[in-house]
Amino acid sequence: MDDWEEDQSPVVSSSSSFGQNFSGGSGVFKSFSGSGGQQNGNDDDEGSSWRKPAENGFRGRGGRGGSRGRGGFRNNFNSEEEDRNGDSEGYKGGEGRGRRGRGGFRDGGEGDSGRGRGRGGFRGKDEDVFSKSRSGFDSTDDKEDKENVGENAGPKVVYVPPPPPEEESSIFAQFATGINFDKYDDILVDVSGSNPPKAIMTFDEAGLCESLNKNVVKSGYTKPTPVQKHGIPIISAGRDLMACAQTGSGKTAAFLLPILQRLMTDGVAASKFSEVQEPEAIIVAPTRELINQIYLEARKFAYGTCVRPVVVYGGTNTGYTIREVLKGCNVLCGTPGRLLDIIGRGKVGLSKLRYLVLDEADRMLDMGFEPDMRKLVASPGMPSKEDRQTLLFSATYPEDIQRLAADFLKVDYIFLAVGVVGGACSDVEQSIIQVTQFSKREQLLELLRTTGNERTMVFVGTKRSADFIATFLCQEKIPTTSIHGDREQREREKALSDFRTGQCPVLVATSVAARGLDIEHVQHVVNFDLPSSIDEYVHRIGRTGRCGNIGRAVSFFDPEPDTPLARSLVKVLSGAQQEVPKWLEEIAFSAHGTTGFNPRGKVFASTDTRRGGGSFKTEPAQASGPSPAAATSASAADDEDEWE
Ligand SMILES: Nc1ncnc2c1ncn2[C@@H]1O[C@H](COP(=O)(O)OP(=O)(O)OP(=O)(O)O)[C@@H](O)[C@H]1O
Numbered sequence: 228m229d230d231w232e233e234d235q236s237p238v239v240s241s242s243s244s245f246g247q248n249f250s251g252g253s254g255v256f257k258s259f260s261g262s263g264g265q266q267n268g269n270d271d272d273e274g275s276s277w278r279k280p281a282e283n284g285f286r287g288r289g290g291r292g293g294s295r296g297r298g299g300f301r302n303n304f305n306s307e308e309e310d311r312n313g314d315s316e317g318y319k320g321g322e323g324r325g326r327r328g329r330g331g332f333r334d335g336g337e338g339d340s341g342r343g344r345g346r347g348g349f350r351g352k353d354e355d356v357f358s359k360s361r362s363g364f365d366s367t368d369d370k371e372d373k374e375n376v377g378e379n380a381g382p383k384v385v386y387v388p389p390p391p392p393e394e395e396s397s398i399f400a401q402f403a404t405g406i407n408f409d410k411y412d413d414i415l416v417d418v419s420g421s422n423p424p425k426a427i428m429t430f431d432e433a434g435l436c437e438s439l440n441k442n443v444v445k446s447g448y449t450k451p452t453p454v455q456k457h458g459i460p461i462i463s464a465g466r467d468l469m470a471c472a473q474t475g476s477g478k479t480a481a482f483l484l485p486i487l488q489r490l491m492t493d494g495v496a497a498s499k500f501s502e503v504q505e506p507e508a509i510i511v512a513p514t515r516e517l518i519n520q521i522y523l524e525a526r527k528f529a530y531g532t533c534v535r536p537v538v539v540y541g542g543t544n545t546g547y548t549i550r551e552v553l554k555g556c557n558v559l560c561g562t563p564g565r566l567l568d569i570i571g572r573g574k575v576g577l578s579k580l581r582y583l584v585l586d587e588a589d590r591m592l593d594m595g596f597e598p599d600m601r602k603l604v605a606s607p608g609m610p611s612k613e614d615r616q617t618l619l620f621s622a623t624y625p626e627d628i629q630r631l632a633a634d635f636l637k638v639d640y641i642f643l644a645v646g647v648v649g650g651a652c653s654d655v656e657q658s659i660i661q662v663t664q665f666s667k668r669e670q671l672l673e674l675l676r677t678t679g680n681e682r683t684m685v686f687v688g689t690k691r692s693a694d695f696i697a698t699f700l701c702q703e704k705i706p707t708t709s710i711h712g713d714r715e716q717r718e719r720e721k722a723l724s725d726f727r728t729g730q731c732p733v734l735v736a737t738s739v740a741a742r743g744l745d746i747e748h749v750q751h752v753v754n755f756d757l758p759s760s761i762d763e764y765v766h767r768i769g770r771t772g773r774c775g776n777i778g779r780a781v782s783f784f785d786p787e788p789d790t791p792l793a794r795s796l797v798k799v800l801s802g803a804q805q806e807v808p809k810w811l812e813e814i815a816f817s818a819h820g821t822t823g824f825n826p827r828g829k830v831f832a833s834t835d836t837r838r839g840g841g842s843f844k845t846e847p848a849q850a851s852g853p854s855p856a857a858a859t860s861a862s863a864a865d866d867e868d869e870w871e
Contacts, residue, residue: 439487540562
């Protein structure tokens with residue numbers, strides 16, 4: 228078993244009566260109540276608070292097995308000797324017998340970046356960032372997912388999530404559009420592929436049936452966003468689609484509405500009595516919270532109709548999941564591991580499947596998830612790509628992933644690019660602050676003191692950093708909660724809920740919360756640790772500035788680990804018309820020399836890869852305004868070079 232696999236201890240949420248569990252391999256560590264520490268909001272109901280992490284702050288109970296060895300914690304809050312890869316001993320002590328011997332948990336406080344720089348390759352023992360991921364995304368979720376559902380996967384997961392809201396007011400709770408919502412209409416749209424259907428301008432033109440239309444109105448949608456204007460008719464026309472549109476611009480409804488419309492037109496009805504459910508649509512997303520959010524959207528749009536969406540994801544009780552599926556299922560939303568498990572158990576058949584949707588498609592097809600996606604499309608009964616409609620959505624599409632995605636799509640799929648592929652949302656004001664590792668914590672504090680109760684997501688590089696920073700902020704009387712892959716599912720959901728309601732206005736998160744999450748009123752994103760990939764950065768800052776609202780993203784740039792990101796950061800900043808600090812340009816310049824580096828020059832050449840000398844011929848049938856690709860075709864080769 229790989230190191231990282233060992234790190235994924237099962238998430239068990241049955242009986243813990245304490246708050247934050249640190250389950251990093253060597254048993255489960257409790258954080259005990261501390262003296263005078265700010266109660267951690269997400270653990271309120273558990274009667275636990277954060278322990279003051281000074282001195283020997285965290286004390287664990289050792290534990291058995293696991294990978295991290297000697298349980299217990301010793302906290303090296305300010306140690307300068309810490310290993311940036313998280314290999315040295317920080318939290319330690321106890322007597323665990325983990326394979327890694329004496330490592331124990333290490334939390335280096337400010338000294339802990341815990342974030343190796345390479346793409347791929349194991350990045351440190353406690354790395355949150357999944358080693359196999361090209362995107363630097365935390366894929367631990369689904370690993371946990373799989374481990375939890377296996378027959379011999381350790382303690383049984385008994386967590387049953389609370390039922391979704393039944394009152395209409397909650398189901399249709401709206402995310403208010405912001406002042407820049409109408410500016411979406413000015414974004415350049417590029418549609419490539421043969422004979423793309425004509426875009427719609429209004430929801431009326433989408434030809435939605437009455438109940439669906441009613442639900443769209445109740446959701447507060449008055450006009451479609453560009454990805455919906457183009458995506459809905461493309462999907463309704465039965466075409467495969469690879470769609471790229473900026474974060475927060477309504478991709479979810481772009482695929483849900485035409486799918487639900489088709490299912491309603493055809494009058495599907497899920498049978499409650501069947502031992503095997505045969506959904507017409509499967510939607511896959513990389514994290515539990517995101518798939519649950521998509522499910523809630525599907526449920527909202529399908530409200531009062533015969534179409535029944537169901538969600539399945541890891542960290543929850545399998546029996547419960549199966550019972551939910553067997554109540555009837557037309558639209559099955561799932562994380563890959565749990566989905567494959569349910570299919571493997573014969574509870575879900577695929578013979579009626581018409582739609583396969585990969586949300587965060589570039590993530591679903593990168594090295595972390597690609598094998599699962601291949602397994603999914605090779606599952607018994609899965610219609611071939613010619614006999615199903617496959618829809619891929621994301622805000623970022625590295626070109627290699629685009630090429631790979633073609634394996635899942637019909638040859639004549641349509642590529643839809645709203646704005647710059649991989650570009651950041653221009654409603655997010657981005658600033659980059661040069662820091663040293665040891666000043667980050669104080670700077671974060673200062674920042675959060677100026678933002679007051681405004682909702683802020685703080686992204687860090689590792690799970691233990693997330694715990695550590697959350698603890699620190701709680702002690703500083705800033706109500707904070709945290710979400711990461713080592714927290715129990717119940718805790719993760721509670722953390723998100725506390726953040727959504729504003730009970731805890733600060734959420735410290737690993738990359739597990741970087742993609743897709745749509746939380747109203749998030750005004751700030753802080754990259755306490757910058758991610759290793761620029762796509763990850765784009766997704767993280769996209770948690771704010773959604774749906775035409777304005778947001779702010781502040782990133783701490785520590786030249787030591789972050790220099791490799793400088794160049795693409797400059798590109799993203801200038802692509803979103805943001806100010807580029809001189810020092811950052813200089814770092815980018817000196818890091819890569821002068822060849823081909825034109826930081827202020829347009830543009831992201833990443834667009835439909837079929838244009839790049841392949842067999843595909845561009846048919847600019849529907850470019851609203853000049854296409855980003857066409858606009859820069861002369862410099863495309865140069866620009867391509869500028870991508871990492
Ligand atoms: N036409 C519309 N009118 C009003 N609000 C909308 C419309 N379309 C979507 N929204 C709202 O905008 C928000 C963002 O939508 P969504 O989560 O689908 O974005 P996304 O493009 O998938 O973002 P990400 O790339 O981060 O996953 C949601 O709250 C959604 O309900």
